[in-house]
Structures are given as C-alpha cells and as structure tokens.
Amino acid sequence: AAKGAGRDRYALFDPAMYADIMREAEDRAELEGALAGQEFVVHYQPIVDLPTSRLIGVEALVRWQHPERGLIGPNTFIPLAESTGLIVPLGRWVLRQACEQLAAWCAEFPLARGIRVNVNLSARQFQHEGLVEEIAGILAGTGVNPHQIVLEITESLLMQDTDSTIDTLGRLKALGVRLAIDDFGTGYSSLSYLKRFPVDILKIDRSFVDGIDTVDGDATLAEAVVQLGRALQLQTVAEGIETAEQWSTLQDLGCEFGQGYLFARPGAAAEIATILTGTAADPD
Numbered sequence: 001a002a003k004g005a006g007r008d009r010y011a012l013f014d015p016a017m018y019a020d021i022m023r024e025a026e027d028r029a030e031l032e033g034a035l036a037g038q039e040f041v042v043h044y045q046p047i048v049d050l051p052t053s054r055l056i057g058v059e060a061l062v063r064w065q066h067p068e069r070g071l072i073g074p075n076t077f078i079p080l081a082e083s084t085g086l087i088v089p090l091g092r093w094v095l096r097q098a099c100e101q102l103a104a105w106c107a108e109f110p111l112a113r114g115i116r117v118n119v120n121l122s123a124r125q126f127q128h129e130g131l132v133e134e135i136a137g138i139l140a141g142t143g144v145n146p147h148q149i150v151l152e153i154t155e156s157l158l159m160q161d162t163d164s165t166i167d168t169l170g171r172l173k174a175l176g177v178r179l180a181i182d183d184f185g186t187g188y189s190s191l192s193y194l195k196r197f198p199v200d201i202l203k204i205d206r207s208f209v210d211g212i213d214t215v216d217g218d219a220t221l222a223e224a225v226v227q228l229g230r231a232l233q234l235q236t237v238a239e240g241i242e243t244a245e246q247w248s249t250l251q252d253l254g255c256e257f258g259q260g261y262l263f264a265r266p267g268a269a270a271e272i273a274t275i276l277t278g279t280a281a282d283p284d
C-alpha cells in the first residue's frame, strides 16, 4: 500500500533519479577531462573508387583512448557530447586534427594531394554561432586546400529548412569545402531540399547496403539513390560494404565510391600513410 501511495506522490528526493543525475554529471566531467587531457584520437577509414578499389579519400572518425577502459567508439560518447554541448570544442578539435594530418600527408606523399578528408559535423555544431569563422580559421591555419575537405552533415539537419540553414550551408560552400549528406535515406526529409541546398555528395546509409543482396527492396532503394545522385549531378558513396557481393552489386547499380570493412576498417593515421606511399597491396 505504501508503495502505491508513494508512486502517486511527487517525490522530493528520488534516490534513483539522483543517481542518474550524478552519473551524468560525472560522465560529463570525465568527457571534459578527456578533451583537456588529449585522450581523444582520430582514426581514418579509407573511401575507395569502386571499380578499382583505389583510395580516393578517408573519413575522420573520433575515438576515446581511455586510460583504463581502452579504445571507446563514438556511439558511446557522441550523444553525451551533443547533449552537453561539448561536441562544439570536440568537433573543432577533430577538424583541426584532420586538417593538420592532411597537410602532413600532402607534404610527404604526392598521392595525398588527390585525396579528400571527410569530417562529420553534428547538428549542435551546425547551430553554433561561430562555426563558419572557426572552420575558415582552421583551413587558413593549416594551409589545406579547402577542396580536399568534405563536411558530412545529416538529413535531420537539413529538415530544419530555415533561412539560417541555407545561409550557413552557403557560407560553408563559399569557403571551398564540399558537403555530403551522411546516412542518406534514413531521415524523413522531402527530396526537394536536395535542389535548394548546395550539397555535392550523397552517402548511402549502411542499412541499405546491408541487405542489398538479401532483403527485398534494398537494392531498389540503393539504385534509386544512385539515380537521384546522377540526375542531380551528385557523387554517391556507399557506406558499410562488407562483402564482395555487395561491392559488385553496388557497381552494377552505378555507385561510384564506397567504404566498408571489405576495403579497410578505420585505423590510425600511420595505416593510411602506408597506402599513400603507393606500396600497399590493393584489397581484393
């Protein structure tokens, strides 16, 4: 009876809720400490030309090198970084890191001057006032060719179809960078925004590539995205290619580029350097 009555009353002190709040505060403090203590690292996953499997670029993917827990993937800390706003300084750090790395590769390997580096931009970063100026500063400071930088944004961000979204996208494009829509096909957006927004690349979400040879309709959806890209003169990149069958099907559908474990997993910058020396064997 006491339990039932308690549930109806507004509890001033709920130990469970208190524990949740404390845990979130601790997590947040730990994340801030990690940024200050340089515990984050950027890994890079190759993006290849599908017909030849040659390297055309890399995607920068952040990891947390935790002193006790080892290497932690972004899915476990990006949501908290987003909700606390820490994604703004973290994302800025990732971009600077990626640009410095690209500049170093270009200085050492002639092949690197032909590749691009993709960097993910979260919605929260996009809403941040000084974003465009900060990116301009990082580009100028590192001296990279802006055309070699691709910013990946999500469909959900484009659904906020406001004047300020269009304005920010336009100012980013004016810096010379390219824009990709990440995880394309997973949002509930209308296609009309593709015409209005200055995007260059569509990344076909891994969920469609997964079932491309097995799930009814997935190949049709992937093909529709490729056709749409062609009609609008956008490049298409397929994410999450794991099998030779998926690779071959995507080529049949006319998809130009891809990335996935079949070609390479995300790895440290040194692994990309071995490919850029031109001596690495082509994956088959």
Ligand code: C2E
Residues within 6 Å of the ligand: 045, 060, 061, 062, 073, 074, 075, 078, 087, 091, 094, 120, 121, 122, 152, 182, 183, 239, 240, 241, 242, 259, 260, 261, 262, 266
């Ligand atoms: P994303 O941008 O869609 O990145 C692709 C994710 O798919 C990466 O996961 C990559 O490791 C994974 N992947 C690539 N190929 C395969 C494959 O063949 N099979 C499977 N199963 N997975 C594959 P990761 O590194 O865990 O990143 C997850 C997400 O975290 C990213 O998804 C992105 O949304 C976010 N993220 C990563 N780094 C950053 C960052 O610096 N800033 C922001 N805002 N978000 C980031």
Ligand code: MG
Residues within 6 Å of the ligand: 059, 120, 152, 182
């Ligand atoms: Mg991405």
Ligand code: MG
Residues within 6 Å of the ligand: 182, 183, 203, 239
């Ligand atoms: Mg993606």
Ligand code: MG
Residues within 6 Å of the ligand: 183, 205, 206, 239
């Ligand atoms: Mg994805």
